Amino acid sequence: MHAAEQQVLPAYDHRRGSGPTLVFLHYWGGSARTWTLVADRLADHDVLTMDFRGWGRSRGLPGPYTLSQLAADTLSVLDDAGARDYVLVGHSMGGKVAQLVAGTRPAGLRGLILVGSGPARAGAQITTGYREQLSHAYDSEESTAAARDNILTAGALSDELKAQIVTDSRSSADAARTEWPLRGIAQDISERTQLVDVPTLVIAGENDHVEPLEVLQQNLIPYLPGAQLLVIPSTGHLIPLEAPTELANAISDFSPAT
Numbered sequence: 252m253h254a255a256e257q258q259v260l261p262a263y264d265h266r267r268g269s270g271p272t273l274v275f276l277h278y279w280g281g282s283a284r285t286w287t288l289v290a291d292r293l294a295d296h297d298v299l300t301m302d303f304r305g306w307g308r309s310r311g312l313p314g315p316y317t318l319s320q321l322a323a324d325t326l327s328v329l330d331d332a333g334a335r336d337y338v339l340v341g342h343s344m345g346g347k348v349a350q351l352v353a354g355t356r357p358a359g360l361r362g363l364i365l366v367g368s369g370p371a372r373a374g375a376q377i378t379t380g381y382r383e384q385l386s387h388a389y390d391s392e393e394s395t396a397a398a399r400d401n402i403l404t405a406g407a408l409s410d411e412l413k414a415q416i417v418t419d420s421r422s423s424a425d426a427a428r429t430e431w432p433l434r435g436i437a438q439d440i441s442e443r444t445q446l447v448d449v450p451t452l453v454i455a456g457e458n459d460h461v462e463p464l465e466v467l468q469q470n471l472i473p474y475l476p477g478a479q480l481l482v483i484p485s486t487g488h489l490i491p492l493e494a495p496t497e498l499a500n501a502i503s504d505f506s507p508a509t
Contacts, residue, residue, distance in 0.1 A: 254430025261324050262308035263301035265332045267288070271361050272297040272337040273502065274311040276325065278346030278367075278489070279431040280389060280420035282307030285342070289491050292499035300336075301328050303345075305427025306355035307419065316427040318344075318435045321406035334363035335359045338507060342491055343462065344431050347440060353451075363420035363451040366498065367462045367488050371444035373437045374463075389420045405458035405487030412492050444474040450507040451478040454498065456486035 264283060272294050275286040283300035284307075290298045302309040304324050305316040314320070325348060329337065336359050341349030346368025353363045388398045395417045402415070411507075453472055455464045464482060472478050481501055486494045 258327060258385055259312060260331055261301050262303050263299060263328050263332065265334075266298045266352070267379055268297040269295050269350060270297060271507075272299050272332075272334040273506075274325070274329065274334065274337050274339050275300045276339065276348050277301075277306070278343035278345055279301065279435075280395075280400040280416070280423075281342070282419045282422070284415065285419065285491050286340075286450050288495035289502070290377060291306045291418075292435060292496060293503060295433070296503075299332055299334060301325070301337060303427075305424040305430075307422055310427070312424075314426050314430075316424070318348055318351055318428040318440070319437060321348045321354075325349075325352050326355075326357060329357075329359075336361060338364060338486070338502075338505070340360040340364040340366065341368060343488065344369055344435065347435065347438075350440055350444045350447065352445040353449060355438070356446065356448055359490060360449055362449050362505060363447060364454065364505060365432060365451065365471070366454045367456055367459050367490050368453065368471060369436060369462065371474040372439050372442040374466040374470055377437050378465075382432050382436060385436070386429045389423075389428055392421065394418055395420045397441075399489075402460055402490045404493055405456065405460075408494050414467070416489070416492070441451045441474050444471075447475060450505075451475050452481060452501070452505050453478050454481045454483060454501055455487060455491065456490050457482050458482045458491070459488045459490075460485060461488040 346365040
């Protein structure tokens, strides 16, 4: 391949360790560092985190920013990193991307962990009006902080984490910021999700108002036969930031078949 034809990959970090690589995929508004508190509690594990195309360090990459492109990017990053034995851990939008990747049944995929994940089929609350309103949630620092405090979280966060959420949510290409609410969130991927053939753990926040437990029970779990369900108490949608210890423990306890 000529240099001019080489694919520019999203930014990623690969920390070497033991066991299958834990591949962390972030939410709409997040970045690789969304997973720092969780990864720090999994110190011995091999960990890969990435900034999706259009977000964080990858915000300068050109579109499209569709779910299918993010899934293709994930597979390219895995190949570049030499990850041959791995578990996908996807949060919210990242969970929907993880379903698309897992549904291709890639060699090396051992398990799937979906954290407050976008479901295979959108819930009834995802109306056109809701999607249009959501597309403006990160328009300003003030609107982002309001979304953080009133919708995304259910418990207290440090000032540092609060600032991180605002910075990450605002650090994106404009087209990437609107792709998920206007299109990706409503995309029906149930046919692909049903093809997942590895052990799967679905993790829900008890007080998640973005992807409530009942939506996951109705619109995700039925497409993942045999999936385990874990509910983390007193937690909202930003589980990696609100309950990193509980989430890290759940990931560590997850034992996909070898």
